[in-house]
């Protein structure tokens with residue numbers, strides 16, 4: 369065979385999907401750099417999530433699982449994948465969509481319309497629970513009261529409880545959220561930069577919340593954000609992509625940009641950071657706070673009042689604006705659980721919120 373013929377054959381080979389070696393590749397996998405066809409992409413994407421679920425024993429037959437659904441791309445892909453894998457591998461799960469309505473006009477009201485359409489598309493029951501019903505405040509009202517500086521502190525604390533309460537109303541025993549590998553790598557870096565050891569210790573766990581509230585898991589723990597976007601795009605999924613109108617210019621945004629720069633040089637950086645986080649060894653002398661229950665609402669808390677009741681007390685007394693800055697100082701100073709709660713809130717300042 370002449371050199372020219374060999375080169376042409378090699379070029380043709382190169383143009384074939386690196387997995388099936390049959391079809392033409394249409395994308396380069398961000399996670400591995402492989403050029404693959406659409407069908408092979410769907411297969412590897414879905415299979416990797418299936419393996420994450422099975423290897424980590426996230427569910428057992430008969431579980432009732434509430435999917436935190438915001439209408440954004442991650443939670444929409446999560447609803448699609450959970451429905452698909454549940455059927456394909458006969459997980460035997462009862463799935464529900466659970467949306468939290470923070471009461472943000474022009475943002476959440478629109479995204480909830482997407483979730484309502486998802487309910488019909490996936491044929492899963494949907495529960496929408498609002499801050500107004502639970503706390504008698506909407507985020508619009510809270511922002512009017514306290515301004516834009518600490519709004520996400522309130523929103524994050526309220527959302528966390530709202531998800532648990534909504535799941536309990538649905539009769540669910542587990543919650544899944546659309547947090548992906550990029551989110552987790554960002555959180556590792558944020559906690560490392562802040563020196564927040566308790567949060568650093570927990571943030572790579574694929575299941576959290578088992579200590580009191582319902583267990584929450586992250587089936588997308590090893591799934592790249594870019595691949596979720598590609599999957600949503602190729603599957604033409606119906607999702608909402610606008611950012612919260614009260615989104616701050618969060619610390620997380622800077623870490624995200626930093627991570628994107630690193631990823632451009634070394635695509636494996638996201639998984640590498642997660643693996644580093646999984647392999648940290650912590651000083652065993654560090655004491656985690658003792659969990660009790662809030663004397664007002666019964667939610668898990670290491671203090672007499674849980675964070676939501678504490679924040680509500682300030683809101684209802686009209687003192688939220690004044691007290692929050694003092695309160696934040698107190699949070700930073702002594703109580704590790706408060707530090708945890710505070711960081712949970714800060715970690716909720718995502719551009720797309722995973723509820």
Ligand code: SF4
Nearest residue numbers: 520523612614615721
């Ligand atoms: S950015 Fe997120 S946490 Fe902050 S107000 Fe909007 S929805 Fe709530």
Ligand SMILES: [Zn+2]
Nearest residue numbers: 385388405408
């Ligand atoms: Zn292929």
Ligand SMILES: [Zn+2]
Nearest residue numbers: 662665674677
């Ligand atoms: Zn409470």
